[in-house]
Amino acid sequence: MGLGVGVIGCGRWGQNYIRVFHELPAARVIGACDVDPRRLSLISQRYPDVPTFTDLAQLLEQKELDALVVALPVSVQGEVVRTALLRRKHVLAEKPFVVDPREGLELVKLARRVKAALMVGYIFLYNPAVRKLKEHLRDPRQGIGDLYYLYATRTALGPVRNDVNVAWDLAAHDIAIFSYLLETRPESVNAVGSKFLRNSREDVVFATLNYPNQVIGHIHVSWADPNRVRQVVVVGSRQRILYDDLNIQEQLRIFEKSVYSSGKDTDSFGEFILAIRDGDILSPKIEVSEPLKNQCEHFLESIQNGASPLTDGPFALDVLSVLGALQRSLNGNGAAAKVSYEYSLY
Numbered sequence: 542m543g544l545g546v547g548v549i550g551c552g553r554w555g556q557n558y559i560r561v562f563h564e565l566p567a568a569r570v571i572g573a574c575d576v577d578p579r580r581l582s583l584i585s586q587r588y589p590d591v592p593t594f595t596d597l598a599q600l601l602e603q604k605e606l607d608a609l610v611v612a613l614p615v616s617v618q619g620e621v622v623r624t625a626l627l628r629r630k631h632v633l634a635e636k637p638f639v640v641d642p643r644e645g646l647e648l649v650k651l652a653r654r655v656k657a658a659l660m661v662g663y664i665f666l667y668n669p670a671v672r673k674l675k676e677h678l679r680d681p682r683q684g685i686g687d688l689y690y691l692y693a694t695r696t697a698l699g700p701v702r703n704d705v706n707v708a709w710d711l712a713a714h715d716i717a718i719f720s721y722l723l724e725t726r727p728e729s730v731n732a733v734g735s736k737f738l739r740n741s742r743e744d745v746v747f748a749t750l751n752y753p754n755q756v757i758g759h760i761h762v763s764w765a766d767p768n769r770v771r772q773v774v775v776v777g778s779r780q781r782i783l784y785d786d787l788n789i790q791e792q793l794r795i796f797e798k799s800v801y802s803s804g805k806d807t808d809s810f811g812e813f814i815l816a817i818r819d820g821d822i823l824s825p826k827i828e829v830s831e832p833l834k835n836q837c838e839h840f841l842e843s844i845q846n847g848a849s850p851l852t853d854g855p856f857a858l859d860v861l862s863v864l865g866a867l868q869r870s871l872n873g874n875g876a877a878a879k880v881s882y883e884y885s886l887y
C-alpha cells in the first residue's frame with residue numbers, strides 16, 4: 542500500500558514533492574494543504590485523486606497519514622513541524638528547517654521523544670554529481686592532493702523571499718554541501734552583503750567560511766544577478782574539480798591541473814618557484830537520477846528502517862549554527878564571527 546504522505550505548502554517547491562511522492566510506489570499522497578485555495582485548485586486539476594485542505598488539522602486527521610512534508614516559508618515551518626510531531630507523524634521539512642536553532646533543537650528532541658523520523662530537505666546531498674564528487678575527494682587514489690579551498694556560486698534573478706535573506710535561502714545549500722564534502726564544520730565566518738532590490742533583506746551575500754587546517758570555503762549567493770549559476774569548485778594541490786549543476790552533459794569535470802610551490806628559494810629575496818602541472822580533463826560518468834526523488838526515497842527508507850536520515854535534525858542544526866554566525870558577521874560588516882555550536886548534537 543505504501544506510506545501515507547501529506548504535503549503542506551503547495552507553492553513552487555511543494556508541487557514537486559506532490560509529483561514525486563505521487564510517482565513513488567512506496568508512498569501514497571493522502572492530502573495536500575495550503576492556505577491559498579488557488580494553489581490547491583492547481584493541485585486538484587493535476588492530481589484529482591489527491592484530497593486538498595486549507596486547514597492542517599483536517600489533513601492531520603486523515604487516518605492513513607504517516608508522514609508530513611513541510612514546504613513552507615521557513616519562518617512558519619517550526620510551528621507546523623511541532624504540530625505534526627505531536628501527532629506522531631514523521632516529518633520531512635524544507636531547508637533550512639527553522640530560523641532559530643533553539644527551536645530547531647526542541648523539535649529534534651521532540652521527534653526523538655515521539656520516535657518519529659525528522660529529516661531536512663538538503664537536496665544536493667542526494668544529487669548524484671555531489672555524491673560522485675565526495676567519493677572522489679574521499680578516495681586517496683583519485684589524487685586531488687592536499688585540499689586548498691572550495692567556492693560556490695549560486696546566483697539568479699530571484700525568487701526573492703519575504704521572510705529571510707538570500708544567505709538563509711541559498712547559502713544554506715552550499716554550507717550543507719561543504720560540510721558533506723569536507724566532513725568537518727567551519728570555525729568562523731566572515732560575510733558581507735547588500736540590499737539592491739528594495740527588499741529589507743540582503744539579496745547579495747559573499748561569505749568566507751574558515752575550516753580547520755586552513756581550508757577556506759567561499760560562497761557567493763545572489764537573487765540580484767541576471768546570470769543563473771549553480772557551481773561548486775574544489776581546488777587541491779593536484780586537481781581542480783568543477784561541479785556545474787546546470788551542465789547536464791558534464792556536471793563534474795576534473796582538471797588534472799595544479800599550481801604548487803617547489804618550496805625552494807630561488808634567490809635571497811625568498812621567492813618560491815611556482816610550478817604548474819597541466820594534464821587531462823576528465824568527465825566522470827554520473828548515474829542519472831532525480832535528486833528530489835532520491836531524497837524522498839531516502840525519507841521513506843528511514844521511516845521503514847528506523848535509521849537516521851543523512852540530513853537529519855542534528856545535521857540541519859549545525860547548518861543553522863553556521864547561518865547564525867554568518868548573520869552576525871553580516872550585521873558587523875564582515876567582522877569575523879565564531880560559529881557557536883551550542884545547539885549541536887554532534
Ligand SMILES: NC(=O)c1ccc[n+]([C@@H]2O[C@H](COP(=O)([O-])OP(=O)(O)OC[C@H]3O[C@@H](n4cnc5c(N)ncnc54)[C@H](O)[C@@H]3O)[C@@H](O)[C@H]2O)c1
Nearest residue numbers: 550551552553554555575576577580612613615635636664
Ligand atoms: N530544496 C530546494 O532546492 C528548494 C527549492 C525551492 C524552495 N525550497 C524551500 O521550500 C519552501 C517553500 O518554497 P517555495 O519556493 O515553494 O515558496 P512558495 O512561496 O512558492 O510556496 C509557499 C506556499 O506555502 C503556503 N503557505 C504559507 N504559509 C502557510 C501556512 N501557514 N499553512 C499552509 N500553507 C502556507 C503559501 O500559500 C504558498 O503556496 C521554502 O522553505 C524554501 O526554502 C527548497
